[in-house]
Amino acid sequence: MSEYKKLSHTIYHCNYHLVFCPKYRYRIFTDDVADYTRQQIYALCRQKDLIEILELNVQPDHVHLVLSIPPKYAVSSVMGYLKGKLALLLFQRYERFGKRYWGRHLWARGYCVSTIGLNEEHIRKYVRWQEKKKKNLNNCNSNCHTQ
Numbered sequence: 001m002s003e004y005k006k007l008s009h010t011i012y013h014c015n016y017h018l019v020f021c022p023k024y025r026y027r028i029f030t031d032d033v034a035d036y037t038r039q040q041i042y043a044l045c046r047q048k049d050l051i052e053i054l055e056l057n058v059q060p061d062h063v064h065l066v067l068s069i070p071p072k073y074a075v076s077s078v079m080g081y082l083k084g085k086l087a088l089l090l091f092q093r094y095e096r097f098g099k100r101y102w103g104r105h106l107w108a109r110g111y112c113v114s115t116i117g118l119n120e121e122h123i124r125k126y127v128r129w130q131e132k133k134k135k136n137l138n139n140c141n142s143n144c145h146t147q
Contacts, residue, residue: 020111021062034058083107
């Protein structure tokens with residue numbers, strides 16, 4: 001149960017693996033740009049209530065994140081927020097990006113997201129067990145009434 005987090009009316013375990021990259025997959029995240037990007041991602045995630053970075057890896061041409069996002073936020077809105085604010089911060093600090101990314105469009109359009117859940121097989125077994133438990137309870141109730 002320690003893997004779960006709580007809101008006032010919700011218990012959740014919502015972890016996501018996210019990958020996003022700059023347009024044309026340019027290798028812009030090197031040296032100080034990578035460090036600055038990492039710092040800003042941490043700062044931006046701290047500004048959103050209950051979003052937690054579990055892992056962060058800034059590669060030269062893409063960013064990997066593992067985030068815990070509470071169910072009150074849509075993953076798409078979190079990604080829009082991160083990519084939008086991060087682009088503004090990077091253009092502000094590194095003027096050379098303005099020449100390479102005309103129109104101030106830093107990021108490729110999409111992103112990759114996958115959920116990171118609990119062990120799927122255990123959950124499937126639990127669901128099957130719940131069904132068997134219900135059938136056994138129904139059988140017992142029907143047998144108890146006939147006697």
